[in-house]
Amino acid sequence: MNIVKLHATTSTNDELKSRFRESELPHLTTIYTMEQTRGKGQQGATWVSEKGKNLTFSVLIKENLQKLSPFKLNQVISVTIVEWLKDELQIQSKIKWPNDILSVRHKLCGILIENVFAKDKMAYSIIGIGLNVNQEEFVDLPKAISLKQITNREFDLEELLISFLEHLKKNLRNPLQIAQNYNKYLFNYQQFTSFNSSSGTIEGIVKGTDLDGKLILEVQGEQKAFDLKELQWV
Numbered sequence: 001m002n003i004v005k006l007h008a009t010t011s012t013n014d015e016l017k018s019r020f021r022e023s024e025l026p027h028l029t030t031i032y033t034m035e036q037t038r039g040k041g042q043q044g045a046t047w048v049s050e051k052g053k054n055l056t057f058s059v060l061i062k063e064n065l066q067k068l069s070p071f072k073l074n075q076v077i078s079v080t081i082v083e084w085l086k087d088e089l090q091i092q093s094k095i096k097w098p099n100d101i102l103s104v105r106h107k108l109c110g111i112l113i114e115n116v117f118a119k120d121k122m123a124y125s126i127i128g129i130g131l132n133v134n135q136e137e138f139v140d141l142p143k144a145i146s147l148k149q150i151t152n153r154e155f156d157l158e159e160l161l162i163s164f165l166e167h168l169k170k171n172l173r174n175p176l177q178i179a180q181n182y183n184k185y186l187f188n189y190q191q192f193t194s195f196n197s198s199s200g201t202i203e204g205i206v207k208g209t210d211l212d213g214k215l216i217l218e219v220q221g222e223q224k225a226f227d228l229k230e231l232q233w234v
């Protein structure tokens with residue numbers, strides 16, 4: 001595996017993207033860093049992570065793209081994280097649609113996938129993952145949690161990363177099969193749930209996701225699909 005460790009960078013997603021533009025890199029090249037000065041979260045948010053305490057890394061996906069739609073890739077990554085946490089660390093977690101991994105109802109991990117297109121075809125994907133590992137305090141982030149807070153153990157970041165990448169490599173051999181487990185780990189699956197929307201509260205039973213990655217809710221007996229612009233978690 002081609003793993004690059006950096007002391008600091010702006011964002012591992014951006015770093016991997018610009019290195020790949022300069023020279024061809026092998027599939028699954030991974031960059032991880034002790035510090036991000038401009039870590040990126042979903043929807044233009046900033047990803048903040050205490051220096052040297054957590055895993056902030058990006059993985060280059062070059063293969064399988066013909067078969068995998070962007071949302072299928074998101075499903076494979078989400079399921080891989082949850083199953084890896086369960087199998088390797090005995091930690092139960094859930095996928096909070098579309099990009100968060102929760103444990104004990106707190107955010108343990110965030111995913112930012114950037115798909116790069118060339119001539120209208122998906123050329124490659126950058127999988128950015130921020131996993132809270134050894135951080136003990138989250139100032140202004142009351143809904144965050146780390147592995148250390150869950151287990152009372154300190155983790156070796158590099159060992160953890162290698163173990164995760166091995167799971168990912170294995171799962172990418174059979175991605176469609178892995179993606180099938182998505183609903184099993186979906187937060188609030190089959191539960192009546194309230195969401196915010198621009199037109200007020202939307203309530204319904206979480207039924208899964210459609211092919212485009214929209215969340216399907218059963219609202220008053222009818223199944224409807226919502227994207228992130230139409231629906232926010234309360």
Ligand code: BTN
Pocket residue numbers: 010011012013014036038039040041042043045047055056057058099100109110111112127128129130131
């Ligand atoms: C989110 O939950 O909003 C997604 C967070 C993704 C953070 C990771 S950290 C490594 C990679 N580099 C970035 O700039 N962002 C992702």
